[in-house]
Amino acid sequence: MSRFEQNLEKYAELAVKVGLNVQDGQTLVIMTPVSCAAFARKVSLKAYEAGAKNVILDWEDDEAKAIRLRYAPEEALNEYPMKWKADGFEELAREGAAFIQIVAPNTEILKGIDPERIGKSNKAAALARNGFLNYLRNNKINWNIVAVPTPEWSAQIFPGLDEETRMAKLWEQIFKLTRVDAEDPVEAWQQHIDTLVHKMNYLNEKRYVKLHYRAPGTDLTIELPKKHQWVSAGSTADNGVFYVPNLPTEEVFTMPHKTGVNGTVRSTKPLSYNGSLIDGFSFTFENGKIIKATAEQGEDILDKLLDMDEGARYLGEVALVPNDSPISNSNLIYYNTLFDENASCHLAIGNAYPFTLEGGTSLSKEELEAQGSNSSITHVDFMIGSAELDIDGITEDGTREPLFRNGNWV
Amino acid sequence: MSRFEQNLEKYAELAVKVGLNVQDGQTLVIMTPVSCAAFARKVSLKAYEAGAKNVILDWEDDEAKAIRLRYAPEEALNEYPMKWKADGFEELAREGAAFIQIVAPNTEILKGIDPERIGKSNKAAALARNGFLNYLRNNKINWNIVAVPTPEWSAQIFPGLDEETRMAKLWEQIFKLTRVDAEDPVEAWQQHIDTLVHKMNYLNEKRYVKLHYRAPGTDLTIELPKKHQWVSAGSTADNGVFYVPNLPTEEVFTMPHKTGVNGTVRSTKPLSYNGSLIDGFSFTFENGKIIKATAEQGEDILDKLLDMDEGARYLGEVALVPNDSPISNSNLIYYNTLFDENASCHLAIGNAYPFTLEGGTSLSKEELEAQGSNSSITHVDFMIGSAELDIDGITEDGTREPLFRNGNWV
Numbered sequence: 076m077s078r079f080e081q082n083l084e085k086y087a088e089l090a091v092k093v094g095l096n097v098q099d100g101q102t103l104v105i106m107t108p109v110s111c112a113a114f115a116r117k118v119s120l121k122a123y124e125a126g127a128k129n130v131i132l133d134w135e136d137d138e139a140k141a142i143r144l145r146y147a148p149e150e151a152l153n154e155y156p157m158k159w160k161a162d163g164f165e166e167l168a169r170e171g172a173a174f175i176q177i178v179a180p181n182t183e184i185l186k187g188i189d190p191e192r193i194g195k196s197n198k199a200a201a202l203a204r205n206g207f208l209n210y211l212r213n214n215k216i217n218w219n220i221v222a223v224p225t226p227e228w229s230a231q232i233f234p235g236l237d238e239e240t241r242m243a244k245l246w247e248q249i250f251k252l253t254r255v256d257a258e259d260p261v262e263a264w265q266q267h268i269d270t271l272v273h274k275m276n277y278l279n280e281k282r283y284v285k286l287h288y289r290a291p292g293t294d295l296t297i298e299l300p301k302k303h304q305w306v307s308a309g310s311t312a313d314n315g316v317f318y319v320p321n322l323p324t325e326e327v328f329t330m331p332h333k334t335g336v337n338g339t340v341r342s343t344k345p346l347s348y349n350g351s352l353i354d355g356f357s358f359t360f361e362n363g364k365i366i367k368a369t370a371e372q373g374e375d376i377l378d379k380l381l382d383m384d385e386g387a388r389y390l391g392e393v394a395l396v397p398n399d400s401p402i403s404n405s406n407l408i409y410y411n412t413l414f415d416e417n418a419s420c421h422l423a424i425g426n427a428y429p430f431t432l433e434g435g436t437s438l439s440k441e442e443l444e445a446q447g448s449n450s451s452i453t454h455v456d457f458m459i460g461s462a463e464l465d466i467d468g469i470t471e472d473g474t475r476e477p478l479f480r481n482g483n484w485v
Numbered sequence: 486m487s488r489f490e491q492n493l494e495k496y497a498e499l500a501v502k503v504g505l506n507v508q509d510g511q512t513l514v515i516m517t518p519v520s521c522a523a524f525a526r527k528v529s530l531k532a533y534e535a536g537a538k539n540v541i542l543d544w545e546d547d548e549a550k551a552i553r554l555r556y557a558p559e560e561a562l563n564e565y566p567m568k569w570k571a572d573g574f575e576e577l578a579r580e581g582a583a584f585i586q587i588v589a590p591n592t593e594i595l596k597g598i599d600p601e602r603i604g605k606s607n608k609a610a611a612l613a614r615n616g617f618l619n620y621l622r623n624n625k626i627n628w629n630i631v632a633v634p635t636p637e638w639s640a641q642i643f644p645g646l647d648e649e650t651r652m653a654k655l656w657e658q659i660f661k662l663t664r665v666d667a668e669d670p671v672e673a674w675q676q677h678i679d680t681l682v683h684k685m686n687y688l689n690e691k692r693y694v695k696l697h698y699r700a701p702g703t704d705l706t707i708e709l710p711k712k713h714q715w716v717s718a719g720s721t722a723d724n725g726v727f728y729v730p731n732l733p734t735e736e737v738f739t740m741p742h743k744t745g746v747n748g749t750v751r752s753t754k755p756l757s758y759n760g761s762l763i764d765g766f767s768f769t770f771e772n773g774k775i776i777k778a779t780a781e782q783g784e785d786i787l788d789k790l791l792d793m794d795e796g797a798r799y800l801g802e803v804a805l806v807p808n809d810s811p812i813s814n815s816n817l818i819y820y821n822t823l824f825d826e827n828a829s830c831h832l833a834i835g836n837a838y839p840f841t842l843e844g845g846t847s848l849s850k851e852e853l854e855a856q857g858s859n860s861s862i863t864h865v866d867f868m869i870g871s872a873e874l875d876i877d878g879i880t881e882d883g884t885r886e887p888l889f890r891n892g893n894w895v
Contacts, residue, residue, distance in 0.1 A: 100558075102566065109519040109522050109544055112519050112546060112548075112549075115549070116546070116548050116549050116552060119549055119552050119553075120552050120556065123552065123553075123556035123557060124556070127557075128557070128558055128560075128561045129553075129557060129561050129564070129566040130549075130552075130553065130557070131566050131567060132544075132546060132549045134519055134542075134544030134546070136522060136526070136542060136544070138522075138526050139522075139525070139526050139529055139540075139542045142526060142529050142530050142533065142540075143529075143533075143539070143540065146530065146533035146534070147533060147537075147538065147539060147540070148510075148538055150538075151538045151539050154539070156512065156539040156541050157541060157573070159569060159570070159572065159573025159576060159577075160569070160570065160573060162569065163567070163569025163570060163573065166569060167569075
């Protein structure tokens with residue numbers, strides 16, 4: 076077996092054992108692009124080896140999606156024609172299945188398609204899949220996301236290189252950033268998780284009431300709910316399984332107070348959203364609500380996203396990532412949230428994770444909102460970290476403590 | 486556009502316009518192997534151009550299926566983990582969706598897997614999908630099957646050739662056999678349908694009560710139900726759409742009387758059944774029931790098939806195809822029913838098509854059985870035609886008329 080093949084095996088195994096932590100007798104659903112078939116099959120095999128009962132492969136295809144977005148009649152886009160699948164997935168999640176999403180971003184493919192049509196289709200899908208996705212967002216079951224290179228994605232990151240070279244380079248990066256190239260990746264991950272948990276515990280003891288962000292184009296104050304909980308790397312799902320949803324992960328995150336966000340923030344990396352690229356954007360907040368949004372690229376898609384529902388104009392996540400994280404140090408833009416969010420402090424518009432509030436997963440939607448938690452059918456991360464970002468933590472008595480300077484932990 | 490690309494376009498269009506006859510506003514489900522993604526996308530585009538409202542791509546993968554059959558725990562194989570999908574498809578069919586199955590056979594992939602495990606999985610899938618498949622079998626909606634070459638399949642048909650050459654040769658054959666290489670394939674199909682309809686009308690006027698088959702290893706009498714209907718090429722589905730389920734098609738077929746089959750019949754071509762190969766097999770019938778089955782290859786898989794339910798041991802279809810059909814004249818074995826059945830007279834074990842009985846589609850299961858129609862969760866064609874096959878038709882007054890001599894229409 077070549078070194079590459081060995082790493083591929085280790086990557087699939089890492090996703091199954093550390094990312095998902097698939098349990099004996101558990102069913103696993105693999106959501107994968109058809110272009111990642113070879114890797115999806117490897118994950119499937121590793122899952123059976125780990126004791127999975129059934130592995131269900133659910134295939135998707137960006138090219139077919141683009142054909143639909145271009146040619147389906149207008150009224151069809153307001154429907155999600157696979158509601159039966161969304162309901163089936165919700166049922167599988169209820170019965171305790173784990174889910175893994177393999178991502179292979181391709182932001183070229185939707186270029187030139189009417190944003191109005193894309194927005195309709197995105198909204199219909201978000202509504203239809205909301206019940207299912209809540210099982211993941213609310214930490215009810217173990218799930219995971221991993222990325223797999225494609226010719227198109229690697230061309231975006233390494234423009235100008237021939238396909239073989241750029242695919243090899245992107246695989247090498249992914250193996251490095253996910254610690255697959257460590258002698259014992261599972262052990263390397265244990266150490267990494269310990270480091271993140273240390274930061275998390277520190278922040279949870281501090282009980283900051285506000286964070287204040289300053290950077291070029293950014294002057295933003297974010298209030299944190301009284302019972303906010305910082306979370307890192309892994310979580311224990313309601314089914315008792317400790318899992319690490321994102322490979323890689325470098326973040327420590329919590330929820331902002333829905334109505335306690337004021338000021339302006341400027342994005343520092345492009346955002347790839349459901350296949351569309353949004354870049355150079357700024358939000359201005361007043362009492363939590365985005366009252367102004369501009370973008371140098373993809374502003375129409377951004378507007379559709381913000382209009383998806385009421386909660387799409389409020390924040391749902393605050394995440395701290397040092398600027399000298401391994402991903403950031405690779406000096407590459409990945410055009411994919413899984414990587415870019417772990418290279419950079421970020422925020423998310425939309426739904427807040429109930430598990431980032433003490434006792435939050437057992438609260439009703441109304442009880443969550445009363446404590447400052449936002450709710451929405453969407454949740455989209457965007458990057459605001461840079462070497463010029465300073466963050467202060469403000470304690471209950473008004474003391475201002477430097478938390479980040481020049482993009483890194485103080 | 487190259488000549489090959491042009492033919493590919495024409496093939497996709499033929500499937501949509503002649504095979505399916507997709508209606509304005511109709512939803513289409515494309516069931517396709519991931520290995521046929523490029524062709525599936527073409528069909529999707531042609532369907533939207535023909536006015537389809539939604540095109541749903543449902544992907545499947547033989548390699549992932551083989552992993553499951555090898556590694557899933559025994560008890561998992563008795564379940565069909567995608568019942569939600571089978572139910573979703575049944576609902577789509579009820580609401581009037583059309584379905585197309587793209588096939589790319591690969592009988593190498595299941596080699597060496599325990600037939601017991603394959604049998605369990607096949608049965609669970611057949612049970613779970615029975616409601617959905619009845620919409621197709623009972624002619625309730627318009628559906629179609631087309632084949633697409635894969636490296637594995639082309640290697641089976643053209644062993645020893647390099648991949649590029651054998652793929653090109655197989656595509657060429659398919660374009661020829663489906664009349665895609667005609668200047669106007671739609672017009673060529675209209676003529677072909679007329680020829681088949683002429684044969685069909687002839688047989689329907691004859692009202693034979695029995696057919697008698699003689700060939701090496703074969704001496705078989707098949708009684709036909711009083712109200713049997715010969716059917717050819719295309720049918721009008723319950724939704725009023727005239728469609729041609731198989732591309733290619735050369736057959737004229739009806740149902741046998743369930744308990745009126747006696748004697749022995751020997752297969753003349755290998756049978757590719759759900760990825761397994763069964764070859765050199767013989768059935769002995771007594772009052773319709775297969776009381777003895779032997780096979781030179783795949784006998785264990787054949788036994789599982791016959792044990793699937795009670796109806797799997799009785800016939801459900803009798804089809805007449807002349808030995809000098811274009812497919813037969815290609816002198817190739819396709820290891821795929823879609824082609825091999827149209828090169829050869831054939832029979833099917835399992836479920837009979839209600840539309841091959843006068844007024845059959847409005848009869849209950851019990852009423853159908855009372856008229857001699859077999860019912861089963863399975864329906865599998867097998868080939869019995871050859872240049873040595875003679876068939877006589879026996880009329881109600883006992884007159885014996887030669888119908889086929891040396892494999893061809895008299």
